[in-house]
Amino acid sequence: MxxxxxxxxxxxxxxxxxxxxxxxxxxxxxxxxxxxxxxxxxxxxxxxxxxxxxxxxxxxxxxxxxxxxxxxxxxxxxxxxxxxxxxxxxxxxxxxxxxxxxxxxxxxxxxxxxxxxxxxxxxxxxxxxxxxxxxxxxxTAGSIMTTEFVALLDDMTCDDAIKEIRKTGKNKETIYTVFVMDRKRTLVGTVDLDDLIFADGDAKLSDIMNKDFQTVNVNDDQEEVANIVKRYDLNAVAVLNNDGRLVGIVTVDDVMDVIEEEQTEDISKLQMVTPLEDSYLETSSFQMVKKCVPWIVVLLILGTFSSFVLSTFETKLNQMVLLAAFIPVIMDTGGNAGGQTIALMIRGLALQEFTPRDFFKIIRKEAVSAAIIALCIAAFGFIWFTLEQYAGIVGSDTSIWLGNCWNAEFAAETFKTSGLVAGTLGIAIFLSKMVAVLLPMGAAAIKKDPAIVSQPLLTTIVDVSSLLIYFGFAALLFNL
Amino acid sequence: MxxxxxxxxxxxxxxxxxxxxxxxxxxxxxxxxxxxxxxxxxxxxxxxxxxxxxxxxxxxxxxxxxxxxxxxxxxxxxxxxxxxxxxxxxxxxxxxxxxxxxxxxxxxxxxxxxxxxxxxxxxxxxxxxxxxxxxxxxxTAGSIMTTEFVALLDDMTCDDAIKEIRKTGKNKETIYTVFVMDRKRTLVGTVDLDDLIFADGDAKLSDIMNKDFQTVNVNDDQEEVANIVKRYDLNAVAVLNNDGRLVGIVTVDDVMDVIEEEQTEDISKLQMVTPLEDSYLETSSFQMVKKCVPWIVVLLILGTFSSFVLSTFETKLNQMVLLAAFIPVIMDTGGNAGGQTIALMIRGLALQEFTPRDFFKIIRKEAVSAAIIALCIAAFGFIWFTLEQYAGIVGSDTSIWLGNCWNAEFAAETFKTSGLVAGTLGIAIFLSKMVAVLLPMGAAAIKKDPAIVSQPLLTTIVDVSSLLIYFGFAALLFNL
Incomplete structure (x- = not known):
């Protein structure tokens, strides 16, 4: 700072x-x-x-x-x-x-x-x-590449190569990676400048060049280019056109810009705001409104489902208003739990820690941990919600603070309510984490952007389903 | 893909x-x-x-x-x-x-x-x-730096420098940046290898070196190191100890790892999950539980405030259960709107588009756009909520679908309810966006991590305040 x-x-x-x-x-x-x-x-x-x-x-x-x-x-x-x-x-x-x-x-x-x-x-x-x-x-790679690179023939000696670089290299974006071509002008290798410096002056470029060089196609996504440069610690990567000819290079400093851009895009999509084109301070208030409002409206319309569910159970809610007190905590906790999984998925896919091919491995793994987490939280929730009721934080008319004595009937009611809320919570957490895995992995599998499942979208999906579960169980447990 | x-x-x-x-x-x-x-x-x-x-x-x-x-x-x-x-x-x-x-x-x-x-x-x-x-x-810079770098004296000629690099450079992490010292072993400049290649062989390093080189202190945060390397497109940056002596360097490929690590941290904090140390697939289910559960519990306990507010207004809710139907949409929309602002703040601060010194500029800017957004959404919401009630999606017993005719009394009630919900929504959006600016900017100002305000934390804050506003207005409007 x-x-x-x-x-x-x-x-x-x-x-x-x-x-x-x-x-x-x-x-x-x-x-x-x-x-x-x-x-x-x-x-x-x-x-x-x-x-x-x-x-x-x-x-x-x-x-x-x-x-x-x-x-x-x-x-x-x-x-x-x-x-x-x-x-x-x-x-x-x-x-x-x-x-x-x-x-x-x-x-x-x-x-x-x-x-x-x-x-x-x-x-x-x-x-x-x-x-x-x-x-x-x-x-695409084509849109971020530059055409100013050093390309030399493979039968050139290292001394000649250095001479040539001294003569023509000044206007090139980088001389740290030299691209080596054969007589047919096909890329056959790359030479790093340090290898050139260390090499015997009479050695040919073909003797010292890296034959395991990486290339990308002009139409490849810039994120892919960034992944390759990062993975292989390259200074520059060769960009080939559809005929396999070297037409440009992307250097590591351009890749850093790409990484930042993609990261901004990920965080923006996660929070459902259209990424800004300019920096924050340069963006006008009007543009900001344009980036923010459409998504809030979409989510608000989706929120209608929640309202509809609640409205459907209006009579049940009327019979037992205490149920309303736990609606926020159920909705929030479900969304929060899934949000954690979204963060792990988005980073894992971005860093290529796994790919859609690992789909079943990931689902299994997440199912196990989601189940354990759901059980832990449900157990904790049961105790906590009981305390809330006992202390009169919710359902105040039955609380001990108001002089009511702890009796069997009150205890049974309290435990039933806590059980209902904790059970719903557990199911909501498990469900939310599963949706948070399925949507991005599914999107990646059909080659769509995994950032499709934003936190707000997940929240909306989880809200509706957990409300349905909540009132469904409530109706059963309390004969509403 | x-x-x-x-x-x-x-x-x-x-x-x-x-x-x-x-x-x-x-x-x-x-x-x-x-x-x-x-x-x-x-x-x-x-x-x-x-x-x-x-x-x-x-x-x-x-x-x-x-x-x-x-x-x-x-x-x-x-x-x-x-x-x-x-x-x-x-x-x-x-x-x-x-x-x-x-x-x-x-x-x-x-x-x-x-x-x-x-x-x-x-x-x-x-x-x-x-x-x-x-x-x-x-x-810190010290923890990510390496001690294998090329350091040469400033009165060395370029030819001698290249000879020296050929002899000793092989074991160095990079030879693309040469660090130049004076006789007192103080860092006085850097020479990029390409400048060395292009230079006259008899020129001294002191003639061609960059005197505007950047340095960092061993105790500087790694994010700061990354920012400097990115900003100045460096291949390597010098790390000085507290006495100003060159003790190590950080290279651009290490910086890319730092950028990724920091991004993972940002997204993880935003969604309130402790960042994983290993890759997702290598993390055991038990570790996953440990990373996720504490935060869900914290948020669940904070959620008690929402339950308490709702419980306090239990009698009012009992008088008008219709109010419950709009609770999810108010809570979600407030959280979503603030979430967008959090995304912009976290990226802006991470990319150094602004600093805490721009505090008032940012607040003013965000207040203007938040106000416009709140007005837009409130206006849209008013129409939408009226339609919901008219169509019987909420408050079904009064809906036209059940054969009720549209009459003045019903219309007045409907408009009053829509107004209440839309008004609360507008205030919640404005409030949420303001909190989403104030918390990270405030944290940055006192040199704390701006990612302190996670989406779930914001949601919880906004939930409580919007419920209070909602029931407050409801009591006034409907004489509950």
Whole structure:
């Protein structure tokens, strides 16, 4: 937490410093600053400027090698404003220094007229790649890959490879993984830069390359790409098109963004809110309403079932209003118990600890622990609910605190009520945990997103069923 | 999903292949396999063996340079069994090839007698480091760092640096980031390997090093370390002790594990289940019960408040049982609305989109959107609840379906009830969203974990307050 505070303070001070340097036209100091401060900090500091012309001034005065990443890190709405102030030549120069995948990310967020201008001014050799990348579906390997990678022939010696990397590697997204092709331009291996450094200079790349390299297809889901990079501790993974040709790479830093994005999606779905596209502070209240309201309405409509069940048992409830007092605790506990299982399922599937093929193993395992948990809670509940009644917290008119004596009839009634509530609770817990396994595992089995079963949806399902069980048993036990 | 299925099939086949090679004592083919298949796949495949002696056979026949990572990737309980079968010499040889941080990770999971044996057989130069690492508190930078890094003097030339790296770098966790010290052994910069490759051979490290390098303290929380590595796209970050000396590094692949661990923790806390230490399938039913039951019990006890409130209003409920029908929908909707906000808060804080310093900005923002959302839902609810009553889904005895005609008195009662429920709903939503902001932001402000406010806890808080509001208004409106 300390670091965070420091960070936001650091950015604030940086904003002031840069503004001062620009106002006093202290170009020398400004250039120095861009050499020694991390680009992301500079970008966040400048994003606070009231006047974007100041950023335009920076882009015009500081060398593009120091502003390339700085520009990439600026928020899209500021980029949009800046581009309006730039001549075509200046825009072309900035785009020249950008990586293809970063330009593509921008194009997806900028308005159409700006997109046209950017595409017109992008260097020719990049334009084809950009157009191709733009065509890949969102959240696929193709949409997050970059086309700037080092590819060398397999009969090259290590010394020559290092020379070649020195010559051409500067504009590549990474040189830590070199992709090795045969004469037919087919990917046959990868060489990590450290292996290249340690290798004998005369050795051929084919001698030292990893032949067990991993690849993904352009259409693979980005989550799959992330799983592979994580599992094999890769610096970059090769992306092949449908013909098996190497068309791009995804690097580990892009994968970290994917992991975060997917995690946000999981938590959002779990709580049934549409994930925000922008950061929280950048999202308007109106957008927030749009992300939240539809789901609450859906759940409210589903909640009608609960109301219907309760209403159906209205006469029974009328005969024994004490039953109402335990409705919240039954509903909540069932939902809470299932919620725990949902958390375990979502993480297990996300971390690939198990797959839908383990369906029966998981069901068995969860059934055993759910049964034990249900029994424990029911036993505890029985004691607790008895105490509640005994102490007069519920059913106060029969309580000892009001001077009633403990007698056999009262005891029998109390135990019967506690038994009813505890029994329902146990069944609700077991049921809830089973639904919490079945739905996500079933979804994963038919290749749907396992996050389909959100906590609120589960709560609604469990509410209706536990109310039915509750009143069903109540009718039997108390002859209502 | 396809990849996942393929992966588990691949592992299954690999298990068979390796077992066959061992059974037929085909050492040559076995050694080849260990050169061309990723270690993590081999480890997972061998973990399926019924007889761990087969793994011992592998460790004795395949060269340790190919089994080092393989051994690291084996599950701890299998390591424990294997170590029992190894002589001290064999154990020492395996430990020789392991990274210090991996040995430490193992030691934290192994039983005491095995720990003693491991420490006795670990190479002397590693023992001091291991003992130091073991002393760092869990989840700090010190506990996840490794001590195998490349540190060079700042007046070294780039050519000499590369020579030195070639000589000593093989046993280091990474050579992609070189840490640069001055004569006083103080860290003064870092050099990325690619910059070293591109640099003029005669240039000094001090000329090309990044002076804006990031560092963390050994006692910093691992989440903070992860945030820095992510933010600045680092390959490795320097860990300093309290005297400012470089004592270790944390690499990007360790950071990915931290990110996953923290995410699991966030989702688990959100759903109020103690995070599992092992993977789901490896966790016994008994452990599962231990992780789940305490929280359900806590929530059940807290649920007593709801029961108490309902019981207090028992006589009012008796006068108008119709009120009970809407209790589930009010309770659920309040909880659901707040749950959405919790998801946004937890992700925002985790991704450092905002900090506790933005407290008032966030509160204002959330208050505006919560108010709009509450109004929207209340308006929708009013219409929906009226329809429910009109259609006889609730309060069936007064419904049109039972032949009752629509008359002024019935209409007035219906609208009054709908108004009561919708109004309570609106207030509950607003309240719930406010609590969902205040608790995590407050926790973050006093440097506690913002995940303190779980969905179930929020539900319980909202339940009690909305029931109070509901019956309070009901008493006023219907003179109960």
């Amino acid at each position: 300390e670091e965070e505070l420091e960070l936001s303070e650091k950015i604030e001070q940086l904003t002031e410093t840069i503004e001062q340097l620009i106002d006093t036209k202290n170009v020398k100091e400004l250039r120095h600053l861009f050499e020694v401060v991390p680009e992301i900090d500079l970008a966040e500091a400048c994003a606070e400027f009231k006047d974007v012309k100041k950023i335009v001034f920076i882009l015009k005065t500081v060398k593009s090698e120091f502003t390339a990443e700085f520009f990439t890190d600026l928020p899209p709405e500021i980029k949009e404003e800046i581009i309006a102030y730039l001549s075509d030549d200046q825009l072309a120069e900035i785009l020249e220094s950008q990586f293809t995948d970063d330009i593509v990310d921008d194009l997806e967020e900028l308005p159409a007229n700006i997109v046209t201008r950017v595409l017109r001014n992008v260097p020719k050799e990049k334009r084809a790649n950009i157009n191709r990348l733009l065509n890949y579906a969102d959240a | 396809e990849e996942e299925l393929e992966l588990s099939e691949k592992i299954e086949q690999l298990t068979e292949t390796i077992e066959q090679l061992i059974d037929t004592k085909n050492v040559k083919e076995l050694r080849h396999l260990f050169e061309v298949v990723p270690e993590i796949d081999l480890a997972e495949a061998c973990a399926e063996f019924k007889d761990v002696k087969k793994i011992v056979f592998i460790l004795k026949t395949v060269k340790s340079e190919f089994t080092a990572e393989f051994f690291t990737d084996l599950p701890p309980e299998i390591k424990e069994e294997i170590i029992a079968y190894l002589s001290d010499d064999q154990l020492a040889e395996i430990l020789e090839s392991q990274f210090t941080d991996d040995i430490v990770d193992d030691l934290e999971e192994l039983p005491a007698n095995i720990v003693t044996r491991v420490l006795r057989n670990v190479p002397k130069e590693k023992r001091a480091n291991i003992n130091r690492l073991l002393n760092y508190a869990d989840a």
